[in-house]
Amino acid sequence: MGLAAEALRAPPAPATDGLSDKDFRRLAQLIQGYSGIKMPPGKRTMLEGRLRRRVRATGAASLADYCRALFEEDGLAAELVDLIDAVTTNKTEFFREPTHFDFLRDRGLSMLMTPQRRTLKAWSAACSIGAEPYTLAMVIEDHLRETRARGGYSILCTDLCTEVLEEAVAGIYPAAMVEPVPMELRRRYLMRARDPQRNVVRIAPALRSRLLFSRLNLMDETYPVDDEMDMIFCRNILIYFDKPTQSKVLRRLCSHLRPGGMLFLGHSESVVGIDLPVRQVASTIFQRV
Numbered sequence: 001m002g003l004a005a006e007a008l009r010a011p012p013a014p015a016t017d018g019l020s021d022k023d024f025r026r027l028a029q030l031i032q033g034y035s036g037i038k039m040p041p042g043k044r045t046m047l048e049g050r051l052r053r054r055v056r057a058t059g060a061a062s063l064a065d066y067c068r069a070l071f072e073e074d075g076l077a078a079e080l081v082d083l084i085d086a087v088t089t090n091k092t093e094f095f096r097e098p099t100h101f102d103f104l105r106d107r108g109l110s111m112l113m114t115p116q117r118r119t120l121k122a123w124s125a126a127c128s129i130g131a132e133p134y135t136l137a138m139v140i141e142d143h144l145r146e147t148r149a150r151g152g153y154s155i156l157c158t159d160l161c162t163e164v165l166e167e168a169v170a171g172i173y174p175a176a177m178v179e180p181v182p183m184e185l186r187r188r189y190l191m192r193a194r195d196p197q198r199n200v201v202r203i204a205p206a207l208r209s210r211l212l213f214s215r216l217n218l219m220d221e222t223y224p225v226d227d228e229m230d231m232i233f234c235r236n237i238l239i240y241f242d243k244p245t246q247s248k249v250l251r252r253l254c255s256h257l258r259p260g261g262m263l264f265l266g267h268s269e270s271v272v273g274i275d276l277p278v279r280q281v282a283s284t285i286f287q288r289v
Contacts (some may be wrong), residue, residue, distance in 0.1 A: 008023050017055075019048055026052075030076075034218045035160055036249070037082055037240045047286065050086045054079070081162060088161040089240070092128040093134050094181040097235065101139050108262060110154050112226040112230045117153035120230050123255065125218065127157035130168030130203075130211075131177070138185050139205045156176045156225060158216035169213050171203035177206040196240040218249050228258040234265035247274045254278060 019027070027047065028039035039047060051063060058079070059127060060066040068085075069075035095101060096105045113120055120140065124133040133155045141151050159165050178190060178201055218237070232253050238246045250263075254276050257263060264269070265284045278286035 008165065008243070017052070017062045017193075018285060019044065019051075019063050019067070023064065023071075025073055027069065027201065029197075031084070031087055032242075034080070034219065035088070035217065036242075036245045037087070038242060039087075051083070054083060054086050059080070080173075081167075084169045085161045085163050088164075089159060090128040090159075090164045091236070092131045093180060094131045094178055096132065097267050098134075099267075099283065100233075100235075100285065101135060103285060104136075104139050108231075108285075109140065110147075111151060112260070112262065113143070113151050117230075118149070120151065120153035120232040121156075121226060121228065122153065123156045123158070123225060123233070125158055125167055125216070125232055125234040127159050127165075127213070128161075129159065129173075132171075132233060133157045133168075134189075134203050134207060134233070135177070135181075136231075137210055138181070138189050141189065141207065141279055142185065153210060155211045157211050157213045158225075160217050162215055165213050167213060168211075171208050173202075175199045175201055186222050202224055218252075219245070222289060223252060223256065225256050226257045229256050230258060230259075230261045231264065232257060233262070233264045236262060236268070238265065238269045243273070250274055250276055253281065254288060259288050261288045262286065263288070 017288060024041075024044055024047070031037055031039050048063060051066065053065045055063055056067070058066065060069060069135075070079060107118075122136060122140075124136065126135050137153075137155060143149070144151060145155075158163075159167060159168075180188070186201075188203045189207050191204055193200050193202070194221075216225075218234075234249075234253055238249065241249065250271060253263060257278075257281075262281070263278060263286045265286070267284050269284060271278070271286065275287055276286070279289055281287045
């Protein structure tokens with residue numbers, strides 16, 4: 001019986017329901033194999049909590065029933081994307097790790113946008129709900145405005161999780177979430193809801209039009225992405241991968257950077273021990289050679 005049929009007969013999963021050792025190992029292997037995300041024993045409780053949402057959504061009787069439908073009743077193909085969405089961590093905020101954006105304002109954009117190269121192509125490779133690429137768009141727009149440079153830009157925004165991509169496309173956020181955005185940028189690039197009771201803001205259409213959103217799995221052997229990118233942001237996702245996976249992903253990312261293009265990693269991430277065609281230009285910022 002598949003997951004849809006289970007929904008016709010099963011009550012919601014009880015909160016005390018847990019994964020068996022066998023099911024945890026099977027899920028951990030599946031999740032790491034598909035997404036690269038490590039699932040050590042210490043994350044067992046977290047995984048159970050995340051998957052209870054899928055148990056309720058599918059109508060399975062328990063986590064054990066859910067796993068049986070996945071692995072023994074041919075339910076995996078239909079459920080895989082939703083399962084991965086449920087277990088993916090999507091912590092993000094505007095102007096997160098602000099030294100990267102300070103670098104772009106002070107040096108980076110002038111290095112990348114020259115009279116010979118007026119159009120900038122950027123890629124946010126784990127964009128979550130869009131705070132990172134929209135922050136980047138604000139910084140680029142402000143650079144063009146202040147320098148009066150004649151140029152354009154586009155930002156490719158990809159993520160494994162379909163749910164967060166839908167939020168990113170909408171570009172609507174709680175007002176409290178945009179507090180890290182400087183006031184002058186809020187005035188230029190954010191719109192308040194007409195109904196003050198909603199207390200949300202939306203990214204201005206001019207910025208939203210510069211971004212293209214698409215689902216992409218960094219574990220894929222090849223990426224359907226332009227190989228002449230000027231900037232790639234891949235921040236705070238590599239920490240979920242083991243070292244061999246980090247190496248493979250970083251090499252693939254670098255293959256999409258043009259010579260002189262820049263790779264931005266999270267401040268807790270490192271390329272030590274990985275042979276890449278880059279040189280470090282600032283903390284966790286690397287330039288393709």
